[in-house]
Amino acid sequence: MVTYLVFALIALFLAAYFAGRSRALTSVDGEISKLHSLPGQHGMFLALVSVVPALLALIVWSLITPGIESNIIRSSFANELGGLGVPQVEAFIRDARAIAFGGVVGFTDATKEAAAALYKTVHARSVWIIVAICAVLAIAGFFWGYGRIAPAYRARHVVERIVRVFLIACSAVAILTTIGIVLSLIFESLRFFQQVPIHKFLFGTHWSPQSAFTGAGTQQGAVDPNIFGMVPLFVGTLLITFIAMLVAAPTGLMAAIYLSDYASKPVRAVAKPILEILAGIPTVVYGFFAALTVAPFFRGLGESIGLGVASESALAAGVVMGIMIIPFVSSLSDDVINAVPQSLRDGSAGLGATKSETIRKVVLPAALPGIVSAMLLAVSRAIGETMIVVMAAGLAANLTANPLEAVTTVTVQIVTLLVGDQEFDSAKTLAAFALGLVLFCITLALNIVALRVVQKYREQYD
Numbered sequence: 197m198v199t200y201l202v203f204a205l206i207a208l209f210l211a212a213y214f215a216g217r218s219r220a221l222t223s224v225d226g227e228i229s230k231l232h233s234l235p236g237q238h239g240m241f242l243a244l245v246s247v248v249p250a251l252l253a254l255i256v257w258s259l260i261t262p263g264i265e266s267n268i269i270r271s272s273f274a275n276e277l278g279g280l281g282v283p284q285v286e287a288f289i290r291d292a293r294a295i296a297f298g299g300v301v302g303f304t305d306a307t308k309e310a311a312a313a314l315y316k317t318v319h320a321r322s323v324w325i326i327v328a329i330c331a332v333l334a335i336a337g338f339f340w341g342y343g344r345i346a347p348a349y350r351a352r353h354v355v356e357r358i359v360r361v362f363l364i365a366c367s368a369v370a371i372l373t374t375i376g377i378v379l380s381l382i383f384e385s386l387r388f389f390q391q392v393p394i395h396k397f398l399f400g401t402h403w404s405p406q407s408a409f410t411g412a413g414t415q416q417g418a419v420d421p422n423i424f425g426m427v428p429l430f431v432g433t434l435l436i437t438f439i440a441m442l443v444a445a446p447t448g449l450m451a452a453i454y455l456s457d458y459a460s461k462p463v464r465a466v467a468k469p470i471l472e473i474l475a476g477i478p479t480v481v482y483g484f485f486a487a488l489t490v491a492p493f494f495r496g497l498g499e500s501i502g503l504g505v506a507s508e509s510a511l512a513a514g515v516v517m518g519i520m521i522i523p524f525v526s527s528l529s530d531d532v533i534n535a536v537p538q539s540l541r542d543g544s545a546g547l548g549a550t551k552s553e554t555i556r557k558v559v560l561p562a563a564l565p566g567i568v569s570a571m572l573l574a575v576s577r578a579i580g581e582t583m584i585v586v587m588a589a590g591l592a593a594n595l596t597a598n599p600l601e602a603v604t605t606v607t608v609q610i611v612t613l614l615v616g617d618q619e620f621d622s623a624k625t626l627a628a629f630a631l632g633l634v635l636f637c638i639t640l641a642l643n644i645v646a647l648r649v650v651q652k653y654r655e656q657y658d
Contacts, residue, residue, distance in 0.1 A: 216242030384629035400425020432603030439514025448525025486516035486588035508590035532566025
């Protein structure tokens with residue numbers, strides 16, 4: 197029903213546009229010069245006042261209805277849910293919702309079936325209510341806007357104001373989303389640091405959150421702060437990222453230089469799309485490649501020269517990750533190098549510089565801000581990768597700088613801590629937010645450093 201309502205609003209938008217445009221032309225007998233605004237602007241005015249109020253009502257309904265329906269289920273089955281904890285209640289409501297809409301649940305009973313029937317009834321009523329509200333708003337908006345259309349009516353001003361408000365709202369959503377993410381990380385991390393001292397978390401060298409409540413020497417229910425040391429995770433993250441950048445940075449940059457200054461047009465037309473195909477391969481495919489091909493290759497190579505290489509190693513994960521992010525470096529660097537004015541190349545050639553000297557001493561310095569941005573994007577991509585690390589580097593939080601051993605990363609541990617139904621009051625789960633906050637701070641610091649570099653050299657070469 198909601199899908200049909202959306203299509204109906206789209207059809208109304210188009211119909212109102214043409215109706216408003218026709219109304220404006222009819223009011224001046226086709227002499228557009230007598231209109232304050234263009235016919236299309238009158239049509240857009242009528243389309244917006246007809247659809248926007250109904251669309252806003254639909255958005256508000258979609259945001260508040262799930263909570264209201266869940267509260268109705270919770271209050272109607274208060275006796276049955278009285279002895280359950282918060283995770284169990286949420287799981288019960290989720291299963292009831294799944295049953296109501298034809299989903300599959302692992303376990304069902306008469307209580308869940310009854311809750312699903314009630315949920316389906318409540319949801320159907322709410323759908324009919326929002327359909328009625330949207331219909332009233334759309335019809336009222338259409339007739340009000342249709343009556344306002346006249347030769348002297350300033351439809352253009354109204355349309356521009358509505359568009360301006362829409363653009364401001366989009367900007368506000370982006371800003372508020374960022375603020376919400378940061379605040380959620382901060383507040384949940386503060387709850388974690390109430391149970392685990394921040395210095396033990398930042399400088400601890402042992403990570404074993406699975407044994408958070410079973411540590412030796414701790415009271416029952418107490419948290420052992422000595423098993424939440426994040427140092428092994430960040431060492432593993434930096435080690436894999438470093439190996440990946442050793443592969444991606446020179447390869448991607450050299451490929452960009454070749455494609456932009458040395459390759460002929462036919463070669464570039466074929467090589468660039470093929471290189472960028474790497475960016476479209478799912479990360480799980482890279483994970484299979486690392487686990488089934490690269491890791492055994494490095495293990496066999498190490499055994500042949502007398503080195504002990506783990507079945508899951510930072511080297512295998514880093515190399516495959518570097519291959520994955522080569523397109524990010526090469527494509528962005530190629531675009532930046534091509535954006536360097538040809539006059540700089542011509543001036544360098546006029547002074548007697550060779551092509552390689554021009555690239556090293558003129559083109560690359562001029563393109564440095566963009567190249568730094570490309571490298572930063574590649575680093576961020578490497579830091580945030582999870583699947584390759586899980587399949588090729590493992591889950592062991594080892595504090596080592598040896599690329600031949602198994603390590604893990606921050607993102608892998610965040611996913612591990614938040615898998616399944618979790619209680620967000622335990623230090624084990626809250627540790628994921630603390631890891632995310634520290635990772636956010638490190639990424640922010642990298643962005644600030646890169647921004648300073650970009651600003652310095654942009655002033656020099658612009």
